Amino acid sequence: MEPAASSWTVLRCLKFAVYGAVCARITVILIRRYREASAPKGVDKWTLNDVSKHIENAKDAAKQAKEELKDKVVATTEQLAEDVEAIHVDISEAISEFTEDLKQKLLSAEVREALDTIQYLIENVRQFDMGSAPYESSVVLLLALLRRVQEERELPAWEEELPQETSLGVEQAVSINKMATYALNTYSASWSSSEEKMAVEMGVEPEDVVFTWCRDEEGGICPKFIILLDHESEAIVLAIRGTFCLKDVILDMVCDDAPFLEGFAHKGIREGAERVWANSCSALLAALALHPTYSLVLTGHSLGGGVAVLLALELLAGDGAAHLPPGTQVCCLALAPPPVYRAKSSWLWDTSLPAVVRERVQILVNRHDCIPRMSLGSLARLVASLRAVDGLGISLGDALSALALGEKGAEVRARVGAALASVQQEAFPYLQHPGTILYLEPRGEERYAAVPQDSERFTELLMVDDMLTDHRKDSYQEAVQRLTRTVLHGDSHGD
Numbered sequence: 001m002e003p004a005a006s007s008w009t010v011l012r013c014l015k016f017a018v019y020g021a022v023c024a025r026i027t028v029i030l031i032r033r034y035r036e037a038s039a040p041k042g043v044d045k046w047t048l049n050d051v052s053k054h055i056e057n058a059k060d061a062a063k064q065a066k067e068e069l070k071d072k073v074v075a076t077t078e079q080l081a082e083d084v085e086a087i088h089v090d091i092s093e094a095i096s097e098f099t100e101d102l103k104q105k106l107l108s109a110e111v112r113e114a115l116d117t118i119q120y121l122i123e124n125v126r127q128f129d130m131g132s133a134p135y136e137s138s139v140v141l142l143l144a145l146l147r148r149v150q151e152e153r154e155l156p157a158w159e160e161e162l163p164q165e166t167s168l169g170v171e172q173a174v175s176i177n178k179m180a181t182y183a184l185n186t187y188s189a190s191w192s193s194s195e196e197k198m199a200v201e202m203g204v205e206p207e208d209v210v211f212t213w214c215r216d217e218e219g220g221i222c223p224k225f226i227i228l229l230d231h232e233s234e235a236i237v238l239a240i241r242g243t244f245c246l247k248d249v250i251l252d253m254v255c256d257d258a259p260f261l262e263g264f265a266h267k268g269i270r271e272g273a274e275r276v277w278a279n280s281c282s283a284l285l286a287a288l289a290l291h292p293t294y295s296l297v298l299t300g301h302s303l304g305g306g307v308a309v310l311l312a313l314e315l316l317a318g319d320g321a322a323h324l325p326p327g328t329q330v331c332c333l334a335l336a337p338p339p340v341y342r343a344k345s346s347w348l349w350d351t352s353l354p355a356v357v358r359e360r361v362q363i364l365v366n367r368h369d370c371i372p373r374m375s376l377g378s379l380a381r382l383v384a385s386l387r388a389v390d391g392l393g394i395s396l397g398d399a400l401s402a403l404a405l406g407e408k409g410a411e412v413r414a415r416v417g418a419a420l421a422s423v424q425q426e427a428f429p430y431l432q433h434p435g436t437i438l439y440l441e442p443r444g445e446e447r448y449a450a451v452p453q454d455s456e457r458f459t460e461l462l463m464v465d466d467m468l469t470d471h472r473k474d475s476y477q478e479a480v481q482r483l484t485r486t487v488l489h490g491d492s493h494g495d
Helices: 004-039 049-107 109-124 138-160 171-188 193-204 244-254 268-292 303-317 321-325 354-358 376-391 395-404 405-419 475-489
Strands: 207-213 223-230 235-240 257-259 262-266 295-301 331-334 342-343 361-367 435-444 447-453
Touching: 004 395, 049 395, 138 395, 138 405, 171 193, 171 223, 171 295, 171 303, 171 331, 171 342, 171 361, 171 405, 171 475, 193 207, 193 223, 207 268, 207 361, 235 268, 235 303, 244 295, 257 268, 257 395, 262 268, 262 303, 295 303, 303 331, 303 342, 303 354, 303 361, 331 354, 342 475, 354 361, 361 475, 376 405, 447 475
Parallel strands: 235 295, 295 331, 331 361, 361 435
Antiparallel strands: 207 223, 223 235, 257 262, 262 342, 435 447
């Protein structure tokens, strides 16, 4: 190749190199300008490091927003719960005030007290109440409906079956009055600070107070009792006090049975009878040894009466009779006792109590007193009755009409009556009253009658006005005194 041609070729290559460098520079400038134009304000350029930082910042912001949202949701939920609870409290208070207002306007003071006591029982007894499912209606309203229907229908029917005539001898009436007075006086005597004051309360001489047990000790509470001598009646008297709190009496009825003699007895009252015997037997046996011709009289009111009945059964038909001196006559007068005994069912042999029990054990029931009608079976029946009435779905307006005893509510009362008549309660046993029951009933302004009754007549609670008033010791004292005056005045026969 010639020198001229070679120089041209080199020059040409250099020219292309220059052109390429210029084009590359222009391209770099254009890309830089594009990046600067596309970048956000305040950002000179986008790099991988910048992008990573922006992503991390975005994540932190999202996390913080999530936490703030969560806090707001929790705060809102808690506030909502507080608002709902406040509304619930307001509604409950309104319903309570409304129910209380109804009780004040529609029910007497005696019925209000009875309903409060039974409601207290319902709220504290759960084992036979259909798994404690809540009632659709107010328990107070259900009790008021039940009470209204019983008062209108069941009570008149019950009283129509009472005998119109009865007789009671003067000697028997005087004896009942004396022993009943001993039973009722134990309430005030048990608070006396000395045996002298206790003797005054019991109406005997201080030397005739044989033994007293009016204290509580650990290891089980023994019912309080007083042993005294009644020389006029030629009797050694064991007077057992009941409890002061009627609600405690009612709750004590919610108790299982326990084997006793040829049957079963109220477990708690049986234990009370065992404690009384353990603490009194030495003094009783000593007194009987000193007075071999005297009889042994057991008496008491309410739970004290129930203890007296079971102790009498043990001494009359159980092994306890072997501890007494031969020929000792045992008698019992129980005022307002709960039912305490039931015989064991058997087709192989007779499990009924001997006839001497019916002859020697007398039980006084003052009119509509609820305690002699109260056992686990009758309480379970009451709950079943409330459930039956609740299941009718009676509206508040219809219930109020039924309580008003007008014609408008007659149909509702008829429905309630039909529901009550259909109630069956067989899951829990009904305890009975062993012995002879004398039902104390007023006959006119001043007269009183003692009407013999069967124990089966006292297996259902009657929700009536004086169901609690008739149980009080003052009511029994007045009833027995009026009965005694009636007999002494020659008016022991019915109308």
